Amino acid sequence: MERRVVITGMGIYSCIGTSLEEVKQSLYEGKSGIVYDQERKEFGFQSALTGMVPKPDLKNLLNRRQRISIGEETEYAYMATIEALQNAKIDDAFFDEHEVGILYGNDSVSKAIIEATDIIREKKDTALIGSGAIFKSMNSTVTMNLSTIFRLRGVNMTISAACASGSHSVGLGFHLIKSGLQDIIICGGAQEINKYAMASFDGLGVFSPNEANPAKASRPFDSSRDGLVPSGGGATLILESYESAIKRGAPIVAEVIGYGFSSNGGHISTPNVEGPATAMRRALAQAGIQPNEVGYINAHATSTPLGDANEARAIYEVFGESNPHVSSTKSMTGHECWMAGASELIYSTLMMQHGFIAPNINFEQSDEASEKLNIASKTVNKNFDIYLSNSFGFGGTNSAVVVRKLKE
Structure with missing residues (x-):
């Protein structure tokens, strides 16, 4: 018998807010998170527009060993996941008693790779890259780091499917829970917003050139639309079987019914x-x-x-x-x-x-x-x-x- 799949927690770290409450308000007010980034223009971008999110301060949240292994996209994912777990009423001790999986969408780690390569070019010595570099530069960086931080023992995979990555992670999580293979899976997507990640995209000439009015640049469906605006952050949804959610008295936000x-x-x-x-x-x-x-x-x-x-x-x-x-x-x-x-x-x-x-x-x-x-x-x-x-x-x-x- 196929099981029902529900959402018991959500967390968001985006350019329109770094909490569910802030994001809800921005959505209702139609508030734009797009800005002009002078650093991109100086770097050689055709369009210096971007969604911008604040850099998380993780010093009081993670130890040094954990921090040196995570890059920008994982920082965003971690912040979103903390909020999602809290809302799902899952505390730290829960992971020692229950098998929880992770499926997260990510398809680039540009900054980490470029920073490591720059060190080699300058120093001619790979030993100077640092012990955390490899864990930052692999495409599965989000899942490998979060699964370690939260001591996850269930499914552990990164979904790389370009701009559908985050959606496919939820869809695949839905199927694994529906079929009875897992009870709870942390699903989501993360995107680095640094200039290295977006330079080749900018080179395609697909970004809006409307630098004079950043908030007006992204114009989906409008006849005068002239290109997209890149952005990023982290988004986490806790997917869970209905039976599991009811058993532990978890808040049920909504139900996933089709993929x-x-x-x-x-x-x-x-x-x-x-x-x-x-x-x-x-x-x-x-x-x-x-x-x-x-x-x-x-x-x-x-x-x-x-x-x-x-x-x-x-x-x-x-x-x-x-x-x-x-x-x-x-x-x-x-x-x-x-x-x-x-x-x-x-x-x-x-x-x-x-x-x-x-x-x-x-x-x-x-x-x-x-x-x-x-x-x-x-x-x-x-x-x-x-x-x-x-x-x-x-x-x-x-x-x-x-x-x-x-x-x-």
């Missing part, structure tokens, strides 16, 4: 319509619901001309006249890349909990594709029971997750 995936099978960076549509249909089918039961769609829409248009076509193809509200929280946060699929589940769950739909800010004029959608250009006070969140990535990887309020 759909697909691959476009085409161009490495140009998205299509059918791949995303397939992922959405699969998610709905697994959830056992009809399109008209979905009250809100958190779109992947990054503010690129072709990507947004094709997603709009895919959403209309699947949902048609049922016309649920749609918004892209990337209008406020920018594109949080490997983190986005997890953070946007948190953003959407906060909306569902508190009865509102966050605005797709900067949406002033629709184009031929977006005019068919019910895009929330301003905050909508609305109760809804089910939402779908889309995440797509380079290589044509697609993920769609369906979440609902708990039904007893």
Whole structure:
């Protein structure tokens, strides 16, 4: 018998807030977290815009041995995980008595690799890199460090799937718990925001050049959109079997009921319509619901001309006249890349909990594709029971997750 999967804790460290309460308020107010970064301009960036998050102070939280092994993305993930565990009522002693797993999305460790390489180039001696460098520079840095810090004994893997990484981590965690292989899994996504991580992306010329007005630069679905804005941080969701949550008296935030995936099978960076549509249909089918039961769609829409248009076509193809509200929280946060699929589940769950739909800010004029959608250009006070969140990535990887309020 397949088990139900619920969310019992969430934690967020993003450019629109470093706590659930702060983020909820930013979402409701349509507050942008995008800034102009002079350091990027001096480094040679075409666009110096970015989402910015504060550097965590971990001195009172982790010992020196732990701190030297973790890089920027893991710092964000750790801060988000602390909040998520606290909200799930999981304390430190819990890990010694229960098997807990971790599946986290991450697809780059640029800063750690470059810093280590710079030392070798200058000193001509690899011994001077330091003992923690290897643990910072592997793509699985988040899961290897967090599993050690929290003494996790369950599944332990990093999901690397470009900008769908965080979403796929939740989808795979959902399946492992649903099938009875695990009871509790820490899922999420993290993204470094340093200049090294985003330089090659900037080189593609896909970032918005609107440096004069950072808060207006990310314009998903708007006809005048001219590129995305990079961002990052950390987002953690505690997934748990319904039985486990009830047994330990855990707070149940929401229930994950569907996960759909697909691959476009085409161009490495140009998205299509059918791949995303397939992922959405699969998610709905697994959830056992009809399109008209979905009250809100958190779109992947990054503010690129072709990507947004094709997603709009895919959403209309699947949902048609049922016309649920749609918004892209990337209008406020920018594109949080490997983190986005997890953070946007948190953003959407906060909306569902508190009865509102966050605005797709900067949406002033629709184009031929977006005019068919019910895009929330301003905050909508609305109760809804089910939402779908889309995440797509380079290589044509697609993920769609369906979440609902708990039904007893």
